Amino acid sequence: MANDELLRRVIAQVLTEVEASGADAKETVTTPRGAVLPVLPAGTEPPIDYCALCLEQEQKRKRQRAVLTTTGRNRKGIVAKMTHVIAEAGGDILDISQTLVSDYFTMIIVVDVASLSTTFEEFKQRVTEVSSSLDVHTMMMHEDVMAALHRV
């Protein structure tokens, strides 16, 4: 299948890039999108089940992301305080965008919640507390909702 061939080439490319970036090539490597894979001997082409493993891991990992949206009147320190809560809870910010429309603040953060040191509920609770202390509103949802609504 053309897809298998394509997958093999993509993975080979990813592995090359990981190696070129000077990452430690011990037993496993972590791909830029978060899959942890056993290292292949140099010059080997990854077999199909290896590709499947990579995909499976990325899928698993993808399920561990949350989307936070903060809106409200602009004031100093919103980004600082919100990102602080995330860091404190052990979340990893994968993507962040922030804009102002006149005086209205909007921020979207995609957080990796796989490595949270607290439960998702506690994290959510903390985020809500900090938001209300800043007089802004934060909605936090599991990424799967976005995927269900917008991706076929």
Added chain:
Amino acid sequence: MIWESDEVRETLRMIEAEHLDIRAVTMGISLRDCAGPDLDGTCGRIFDKILTLAQKLVPTVEAVQADFAVPITNKRISVTPIAMVAEASHARSFVPVAQTLDRAARELGIDYIGGFSALVEKGITPGDDTLIRSIPEALASTERVCSSVNVATTRAGINMDAIVRMGRVIKELAEGTADRGGIGCAKLVTFANIPDDNPFVAGALHGLSEGECIVNIGVSGPGVVLSAIRRLRRSGTPCDLGTIAETVKRMSFKVTRAGELIGREVARRLGAPARFGIVDLSLAPTPAIGDSVAEILEAVGLERTGAPGTTAALALITDAVKKGGVMASSYVGGLSGAFIPVSEDRGMVEAVRAGALSLEKLEAMTAVCSVGLDMVAVPGWVPAETLSALIADEIAIGVVNNKTTAVRIIPVPGKDVGETVELGGLLGTAPVMPISRFSSAEFVRLGGRIPAPIISLRN
């Protein structure tokens, strides 16, 4: 950005401003193994089984809601039609079973439990007979139990004897709950072609062909569809009815995907024996502003719901909802269409008050959407025979068109046309609608069965 900010904003808008919610997560529980020769034993087994299987339902649904941020409005339970579960007891009344169901629902924090039901499309067994006789007292003496009786199918034809009895049961039930505006009738539905896996009350039951424990999802979203149509029309893009159908289809797809996601997640977290069943693609309105099917029809260009063109517009919307939803879910079931319950839909109530929407027009609308004459209040003086004849009309539409239709009608004791009855909560406010004063008594009294229509002979 991993997610486009447009996508994030749209999701937020749908949930926060347009009432996108999962209307019902309904756990269907088979009670077939609870039957036995004495009713007390049966009740005990029913109570234990429901409590064991549904114990985790409410906390699980709440946890899923917290993770996904999509509100889940109702947690419900449906059970095997009680006429079959209790028949072996030969008891003279099944009211104790209804009270057991009520107690179980209260204990679990569930607002409605459906399945105090009988399937009598072709004939009435002694158990069915006892159940139908027990309905008025059962519903008047319980809070959360819902009842349904299937009186016809396309395959079996229409059981007029059962319909005659339902007319009387409805009258008796209205009298029995007269102090609360006849609210008992809001918990009783008379069906043609009842689905086995309907997650929406009052018509929910756990069909005989279903598994041990099933999670069915009722999605909603009139608000989302309404806003999408309004945005489309405001945007100034040239639009015809095809464009509107396309817009509804897209929104329906999104809403259903959310339902499917949540249903599967709830079933997964509940674990065996619970399994994901179906998503019901119905547009289910609530009394909230903007969450109305009538307003959708008005956004399509009708001055008022009920004006000529209403049936066509409703056909377009219902069809688009199905087409969008069917691709979004792997298993579609239940009623899947659009609900037009009068009291629960603010726009419908206003259309009735304005004199735009009559019972007859409503009946025509039910030919192209799901369910039927739903949450309709009529004067308390209406004779049982007229109610039976009205049911027969509605049921005939379902049987001949090979679809589900149903009647949930409230003859409000002591009230007449122009007055309203306050039912509270999601049930809303019902204006008492005019109904024909001409008698159907002689026709109804003939009884017997109306043979299955020719379209049933498909083999």
